[in-house]
Amino acid sequence: MRYFRCELHTHTTMSDGKMTPEELVARAAECGYAAIALTDHNTVAGVERAVKEGERLGVTVLRGIEWTTFWGHFTVIGGNSDVLWRDITPQNVSEKIARAQSLGDIVAIAHPRRMGYPLCSGCHCDYDIEKLTGADNYEIWSHYYPNEGVAARQQLEQWHSLLNRGIRMTAVYGYDWHNRDDVPSSYAYTYVGADSAKAEDIIRGLRKGATYVTVGVEVNCKAVCCGKEYQIGSVIPSGECEIEISCRPVDDYRSDKAKELTRAEIRTENGVRSVPIRFGEKIMTKATFARYCTVGIYGERKGEEQLLAVTSAFYSGGER
Template sequence: MIAYKCFEMHTHTLHSDGDFTLTELCARAADFLYDAVAVTDHNTMSALDGLPAIPVGGVPVIPGIEWTTYYGHMVVLGADEYVDWRFARPETIDEYTQAIKNVGGVIGIAHPFEFGSPLCTGCYWDFKVQNWEAIDYIEVWSDPFPHSKLKNHLAFNWWNSLLNEGHHLAATAGWDWHGLEKGKPPLPPATWLGLREGRIDTANVREALERGRSFVTLGPFAELSLTGENGQSYGPGETIVTGNYRLELRVDESRRRKVWSPFGIAAKTIRLVHRGTVLAILPYHPESPVLTADLKLKPGWLRVEGYGDYMGAEDKLLFFSSPIYIA
């Protein structure tokens, strides 16, 4: 049984350039109704020394590191050891990603289109990846309020083009949470991961990201499945063969509603996107949260996208699944 849990996937503590102790971060994450938080300080895992499984008064922690170089940043979760980042160069990144995989790390490219030097040295992704097998996910949305950032549009489009080239890559969001929110309260996008038995631990998170069981949202959670003529059902990250399928999407507006409802979020339509092309647009009404469609699927990939109202604007992308792949 796969059950989805909600994560903040990219955070910093006092051990790098964040404001929080680990305990403060976990407590604040509980206020945002996350089920767990990945701690990804720049080039250190020292905040995690002596970590109890569940810090007192907060959510559980998934150990990670932000592999921070002059040529790009990677969020790496679950690695048992440090892999030295100092000598990685754009042309040699594949050696390093393989070394990270060898010590159990799951690898995501962080904020690939963040401004680079001189605003944020190394934040832009300049590494020349040849071996995409070693990359598990892309942080497609970074920061709260992702619509206002050009870098998120560019990252989303880049993810699409990589999928169209045949790579299997999950999508995540990361607040890149550094500390206390200044001014208006933020609405960080969240990443839901499909975990075996819903168990929150490092091995399960690694598996979910390697398999591509993820969902990114500013508001409602939704679970996608395709059922074939043989009665077998498949979800995000899985690979199916071409043929006839019944799509089912179950939208759940109850989870974390307290966090996102103040931002005027209301889903209105669901788009079924096949290899970058919209196959169908289904109207969505909260009183009928289960949508179905019969599809004849050709090779490529399929994901769902939810659109609707957001902070006074209409027809904004509110959520999207990682793809189901069609061989």
């Protein structure tokens, strides 16, 4: 298994994007993505063209759609869903999510706390989060300044509070790619752990919760328990393990690069603990948890200490 660079939230001229499906896929190839999901607003009109171009250029294109409703947006990946966005209401949203999942799709809560620019109907998630707890993925980071600003902080807090309550949502970034950005001012990647970059393997990796999001730092993180290794997203039988972490800069990351790392933050339902880490150094640190454990990587970027990468959780208890 290895981690593949993915972008799970994109648009084309079939909705309000500026690139045709072919242009988007060509750009994704240039940007080094192994896989992207095409998630146009309430339409799959561009999907087959994008899949075809992806086959030609060696980029996996996951079939998707963005349910774009007045109360919030969801990216739905897999291409199996028959749910119509206009039928979704605050009252039935959890049933619609469950319906899409039962057909084999993966549902993410998109940009839950982003206001949209200048003001975008439904960008900000106004659904009751209590009704969304069955969603698979949560966009903890979004758009151009993924790890900075109020929305990022609020989304991270909300995701932590879900994890604290035992709700298992996988962390993803959503570029919400609309434009042909030559040099993005700042953007992140979602890396997905999978056996290959084939669509079914990437979807399997997402379903397992094997992801991390990052602004230019490649993270190698696993849990070791009783001599056995567990990938991100796994359930650790005893909830007691050593977390192994090492990081290196992403070579072709085009935006501001982190100068050096400062610390790894181990977060569980019991609180947070920081351990020093530098680029190229492998650390092992103990973690004990009854619900979850995630790792945040901090370092110097743009002249301040920033959160540079976040892993989805390791879990304890039950099954995935």
